Amino acid sequence: MGAGSPRRGEGPPDGGWGWVVLGACFVVTGFAYGFPKAVSVFFRALMRDFGAGYSDTAWVSSIMLAMLYGTGPVSSILVTRFGCRPVMLAGGLLASAGMILASFATRLLELYLTAGVLTGLGLALNFQPSLIMLGLYFERRRPLANGLAAAGSPVFLSALSPLGQQLLERFGWRGGFLLLGGLLLHCCACGAVMRPPPGPSLRPRRDSAGDRAGDAPGEAEAEAEADGAGPQLSEASPRTRPRRRLLDLAVCTDRAFAVYAVTKFLMALGLFVPAILLVNYAKDAGVPDTDAAFLLSIVGFVDIVARPACGALAGLARLRPHVPYLFSLALLANGLTDLSSARARSYGALVAFCIAFGLSYGMVGALQFEVLMAAVGAPRFPSALGLVLLLEAVAVLIGPPSAGRLVDALKNYEIIFYLAGSEVALAGVFMAVATNCCQRCAKAAPAGPGTEDGASDTEDAEAEGDSEPLPVVAEEPGNLEALEVLSARGESTEPEPEARPRLAAESV
DSSP: OTTSOOOOSSOOOSSTTHHHHHHHHHHHHHHHHHHHHHGGGGHHHHHHHHTOOHHHHHHHHHHHHHHHHHTHHHHHHHHHHHOHHHHHHHHHHHHHHHHHHHTTOOSHHHHIIIIIIIHHHHHHHHHHHHHHHHHHHOSTTHHHHHHHHHTHHHHHHHHHHHHHHHHHHHHHHHHHHHHHHHHTTHHHHHHHTOOOOOOTTOOOOTTTGGGSTTOOHHHHHHHHHHTTOOOOOOSSOGGGSOOOOSSOGGGGGOHHHHHHHHHHHHHHHHSSHHHHHHHHHHHHTTOOHHHHHHHHHHHHHHHHHHHHHHHHHHTSTTTGGGHHHHHHHHHHHHHHHHHHTTTOOSHHHHHHHHHHHHHHHHHHHHHHHHHHHHHHOTTTHHHHHHHHHHHHHHHHHHHHHHHHHHHHHHOOSHHHHHHHHHHHHHHHHHHHHHHHHHHHHHHHSOOOTTOSSSOOHHHHHHHHHHTOOOOOOTTOHHHHHHHHHHHHTTOOSSOOGGGHHHHHHHHO
């Protein structure tokens, strides 16, 4: 994991410090997914102060979500270059600064740039590195770890929505934004605990943390990793080892990734729309403001239980190979919930919708990244995640703003729920059918050289990724000095034949 990217060595520890990393992922995921939805509590006050319509005001959440997803490739490159810890620390500062500056905004455009762009970018620089680090610490318990980390979203949503309503009533939207900006500084604390797992491929530079007096070996490795110091000289010559690509676009040729990407695009068009419109929908139906805000908390309470439970269920030996179908079932259930609740107007009907929506939404949240990790493998997960989030950004910029414009034009929420439900249900059907077709093609394809029984594109690419060496900086003084010493002793600088498989495994 030269600069924060996945690698193979002794294998993920599946525990230990990983539980601390899991706790940090829980907090970061909660802010990343809960914050854009909780901000919708302030929309009516923003509409009144700026004299804007709902569609214009909804762009604040949409831009925040678009930055969270759209900067995925940028986040992947930064993590590969600098490591997870420094990227997350910078992201926490950006997220906090965005909300603090938004509290002084005098125009909607300023809100777009501060709360939307800055805060969204900061959340993105925390969210993606936390998922990458979680994948490095867990393998056997990965579905459960993903489910527990994903539970941060409903927990924070159930807390941030009532908190936002209280801040709005006591301090106004400006005071509320200012206090929420301070709350986002907790992302920096989460980034600080993201030390890489120990492994034989972590070899810090001799002239940096590794030679400092008083540093423990584990601390030196962690500091070298955080500073972007990749594995240095092993046994191979640095001039014969290619540099690792910062963003692996070859993952787009993988059939499993293509199916997942299309599914996520269709899903993102409608998945977030009901949650964003729910509070204002209830208020327009005559529900008191406090009760309307509590609806999001109901979604959150159900979601809290659904995500860990679904993660544990997906980790069962019999179900883990069929996780894509479980994911498609969750999408179909979420879409049908939207369709069946389009005419809900009473508070009881809205509560029933929130329970069903929270259950299916929690299943989607618990499984979405587990499906991607299983589809592309750990070596290509950072690049795949960045590209998928970019596609989601496009969908998020289309879905919620279009729904807001329809609300302004039609003064009717029913059509919005029909459209959103149809898009999510279509995503579930497509995922199931396309996955089945890919599996049939893989079984029918003849075994090629180096494959057995028609191995899938993902397996071929993952095997290729396993043999890809990590970058080595040839100009490092420590590297050149080591080469000169070996040459003076008459020893070869090339690895022994029996050492080559080990180096290939460590390089990822």
